[in-house]
Amino acid sequence: MPREDRPSPDPARRETLLALSQLDGVDDSAWLDVIAKMDEVYSQLVQDEIALEEKNEQLEQSQQFIFSLLSAMSDVLVACDEAGRIEETNAALRELVGQTEEALRGTPLLALLADETSVQNIRHALATTTRRGSSIEIDLRDAQGQAVPVDLNITPRHNAAGHRVGHVFVGRPLGELKRAYHQLRETHEALKRTQQQLLHSEKMASLGRLVAGVAHELNNPISFVLGNVHALQRYSERLREYLGAIHADAPADEQVKLRAKLRIDHLLADLPSLMEGTLEGAQRTADIVQGLKRFSAMDRGERIEVDLNGVIERAIHWVRKGTAPSFEVHWEPGPPCTVMGNAGQLLQVVMNLVQNAYDAAATRANAAPAMWITLQCAGDTARLHLRDNGPGIAPEHLSRIFDPFFTTKPVGKGTGLGLSISYGIVEQHGGRLSAGNRAEGGAEFVLELPLSSRS
Structure with missing residues (x-):
């Protein structure tokens, strides 16, 4: 650079310059250039040292971060x-x-x-x-x-x-x-056992309602048969006494008197009606048992063609005979409406819906419990509508009505599983179960099932 642009050297550098100027062949300007370069190199060294210290600090921080990560890893x-x-x-x-x-x-x-x-x-x-x-x-x-x-x-x-x-x-x-998996598996198994126990409990509740109806239904014919059998037993004793006199060759006048005393003529006239009544009672009992057998495949998972008319009629019959003798049900069977399904499971669903309708309607003090059932078979779907005259379903309960364990009944009156299980059974049959309220009052459940291909 021009001489006038160079900075003036300080006293120490001036002394160095004077000492160097004694060297032969080197002028002042050359030495000034050397000192300037030395200043530049020194300044760059200072900057590099600062940058190196900063990089070293960053490196230490990175190493410390990596070390903390490695130490924290489980x-x-x-x-x-x-x-x-x-x-x-x-x-x-x-x-x-x-x-x-x-x-x-x-x-x-x-x-x-x-x-x-x-x-x-x-x-x-x-x-x-x-x-x-x-x-x-x-x-x-x-x-x-x-x-x-x-x-x-x-x-x-x-x-x-x-x-x-x-x-x-x-x-x-x-x-x-x-260990965690083992505990999870044990918990899962315990949950499955609890679920099976609850399902069994609900099934037993449904079975209890069915048994109550069966017991009431069987009571009349069995009582009739028992009464006739007792009468026949008394008649057999009188016949044995009369025949004993005949076989003992009793005098004819004594036989006539004994015949009148034992009312043998009345007994013989009464025997046909007694036998006929006994046979009728036994036949009615057999019919009831046969009806139960048609719906006894509840646990075998059998899928057969089932006429919903028969399922509905049987469900109404058992509920009224068991727990709701005064329940007024408006229902008229229509043409055959056949679906593929498990007769026992479908009976359980309809019985549960009828029983729930009675329980809801019975809470109203100013009206007798009643429900209306209609069955429609159109296209490829059977639709069963069940409406009661109860208070209906509270709006806040509509979204939870099919949840497991949800119930509005008092403690000890319901498990909260009936509708949930019914919902699952209907889904397994490829159908749908829904609930709502009628504008004129009361709740309405709609059960939809696919019709059999032969319907």
């Missing part, structure tokens, strides 16, 4: 070189195997394994793993010498040039997971 971590020698570990692995970082560094990873199978798995992984995400299960030897199963995830490690220089193994001991 999974074990091992970094090995290409030959399988340990280069880095985390606190979880060191705690598991009971060795220090210094003792582990440079140790073959194979030395930490508990059995030959694990050794072979690691050797195969070191030789073949070329991508992220490969996993193997091995057994590590813990501080007490016990084998600990570990699920390892293996990832190759590369240098800046892209060459593989080793592997990183990250894994979680399976002991805790197995």
Whole structure:
């Protein structure tokens, strides 16, 4: 640069300049240029030193962050070189195997394994793993010498040039997971047992209503048969006495008197009606049992063609005979309406809906319990409408009416499973069960089922 643009040297530099100026062949301007360059180099060195200190601080922070991550990991971590020698570990692995970082560094990873199978798995992984995400299960030897199963995830490690220089193994001991899985399985099994018990409880409640109806239905013919049998027993004793006199060759006048005394003529005249009544009562009992047998496939999962008219009529019959003798049900059977299903399960659904209608309608003090049932078969769907004259379903309960354990009945009067189970049965039959309120009052349930192809 021009001489006039150069900065004036300070006294120390001036003395240096004067000393250097004694050298032959070197003028002042040359030495000023040298000092200026030295100042520039020194300034650059200071800036580089500051930048280096900043980079070093950032590097220390990064190392501290990585160290804190490795220390916080609950999974074990091992970094090995290409030959399988340990280069880095985390606190979880060191705690598991009971060795220090210094003792582990440079140790073959194979030395930490508990059995030959694990050794072979690691050797195969070191030789073949070329991508992220490969996993193997091995057994590590813990501080007490016990084998600990570990699920390892293996990832190759590369240098800046892209060459593989080793592997990183990250894994979680399976002991805790197995214990958690075992507890979860036990809890699941307990839940399944509880569910089965609850389903059985609801089924028994439905069966109880059915049995109550059956008992009432059987009472009349059985009582009739028992009365006739008692009469026949008395008649047989009188006949035995009269025949005994005849076989003993009693005088004719005594036989006439005994015949009149024992009312043998009346007895003989009454025998045909007694026998006929007994046979009728027995036949009625047999008919009732036969009717039950038609709907006894509740647990066998049998799917047959079922006429819904018969299901509805039987459900009304059993509910009225069992718990609702004064229930006024408006229902007229129509043409056959056949669906493919389980007769017993469908009977359970309709009985539950009829019983719920009675329970709801019976809560009103100013009206006798009543319900109206209509069955429509159109297209490929059978639609059963069941409406009662009860108070209806509260709006806040409509969205929960089919939830398990939900019930508005008092404690001890309902399990809250009847409608939920009915909903599930209908779904299994490919149908739909819905609930709502009628504008004129009362609740209405609509049961839809696919018709049989032969309907």
